[in-house]
Amino acid sequence: DAGVTQSPTHLIKTRGQHVTLRCSPISGHKSVSWYQQVLGQGPQFIFQYYEKEERGRGNFPDRFSARQFPNYSSELNVNALLLGDSALYLCASSGATTGSYEQYFGPGTRLTVT
Amino acid sequence: AQSVAQPEDQVNVAEGNPLTVKCTYSVSGNPYLFWYVQYPNRGLQFLLKYITGDNLVKGSYGFEAEFNKSQTSFHLKKPSALVSDSALYFCAVSRYSGGYQKVTFGIGTKLQVIP
Numbered sequence: 714d715a716g717v718t719q720s721p722t723h724l725i726k727t728r729g730q731h732v733t734l735r736c737s738p739i740s741g742h743k744s745v746s747w748y749q750q751v752l753g754q755g756p757q758f759i760f761q762y763y764e765k766e767e768r769g770r771g772n773f774p775d776r777f778s779a780r781q782f783p784n785y786s787s788e789l790n791v792n793a794l795l796l797g798d799s800a801l802y803l804c805a806s807s808g809a810t811t812g813s814y815e816q817y818f819g820p821g822t823r824l825t826v827t
Numbered sequence: 828a829q830s831v832a833q834p835e836d837q838v839n840v841a842e843g844n845p846l847t848v849k850c851t852y853s854v855s856g857n858p859y860l861f862w863y864v865q866y867p868n869r870g871l872q873f874l875l876k877y878i879t880g881d882n883l884v885k886g887s888y889g890f891e892a893e894f895n896k897s898q899t900s901f902h903l904k905k906p907s908a909l910v911s912d913s914a915l916y917f918c919a920v921s922r923y924s925g926g927y928q929k930v931t932f933g934i935g936t937k938l939q940v941i942p
Contacts, residue, residue, distance in 0.1 A: 717870070746930070755831075755917050755932030756871070769927030803870055807928070813859045813878045813921070814928065818870035 715740070717819035719804050725825045726794050734789045734822045738806030744768075745787040746816060747779055748803040756803055762787055763809075791824075799826045829854040831918050833933035840908045841941050848903040848936045850918030859921040860901040862892055864914050865935070871917060877901060888912070908940045 718737045726732050738745050744763045748756035758771035762781035781787045785806075791798055801823050805816035830853045840846045852858055859878055863871040875886025882894045892903045901918060918933045 744928070746928070753934070755919075755934045757932075758930060761927045763927070769925060769929060805871075809928075813876075815861060815873040815876055816871075816930070817873065818863075820868075820870045823868075 717804055717806050717817050719802075719819035719822050721822060722820070723823045723825075725827065727827055728794055728796060730794050731790065731792050732794060732824060734791075734802050734804075734824075735786065736789070736804030736806075736819060737786045738804075739817055742806035742808055742817070743785055744807045744809060744814075745781055745785065746805045746807070747787070747789045748805065749773075750801040750803055750821070752800075759789070794826045796826050799824060829920050829922060829929065829931050831920050831931055831933035833916075833918055833936045835936050836934075837937040837939060839939045839941060842910055843907050846905050846908045846912070846938065846940070848916050848918075848938060850901045850903065850933060851899050852901060852918070852920045853899065854920050854922055856922060858901075860892075860894065861919040861921060861930075862886065862890070862901075862903050863917045863919060863932075865917065866914050874903070874916075908938075910940045910942050913938055913940045 746761040747759040750756045760779045761769040765781045776792045779789045801821045803821045804819045807814040807816045832851045861876045862874040865871045877894045885891045915935045921930045
């Protein structure tokens with residue numbers, strides 16, 4: 714089975730622009746989470762979606778938004794990009810949201826904002 | 828609130844020697860604890876987890892972790908380190924809160940296995 718896939722792999726944007734990142738979960742997984750990983754730090758939680766509904770949101774500004782589609786794939790959107798948004802964005806899928814399930818991560822999208 | 832501390836930025840160990848990567852946590856209620864590994868320019872890979880039961884948890888690639896409730900620790904261990912174990916290791920605590928799985932990661936510990 715294919716693992717979690719993310720696209721694009723790398724992205725370079727200019728301050729003020731908008732970006733869309735995409736994620737396809739492992740087949741059968743209905744939960745998708747997004748994380749931001751800044752160099753030298755652990756992943757920081759942005760969103761969790763389950764069955765197409767937002768279930769949780771981390772401490773990120775409203776410039777960050779996401780959605781989940783009927784096939785459980787997901788998009789993360791970031792508006793009005795800032796230099797500080799430069800990071801590795803990770804998508805993770807899991808079988809449920811109960812807390813005891815491990816997450817399976819994609820390779821990430823490296824976003825550079827100039 | 829929940830938090831994870833990984834007190835060592837880097838751990839160096841000789842190949843063949845035992846290794847320990849330390850983790851302490853803070854969370855209300857019973858903890859769900861995880862270890863993940865990250866290789867350069869890659870996503871995180873699940874190694875093992877503690878949910879309940881035996882305090883010694885065995886995982887992938889010969890790794891194991893010991894849960895200690897009184898010390899709120901979940902240290903990662905391996906009896907004999909391999910050069911290929913060199914990577915970034917993250918400890919995480921998870922709980923179900925407000926309808927979702929709230930996961931908090933530590934800042935990571937870089938493991939360097941020296942040939």
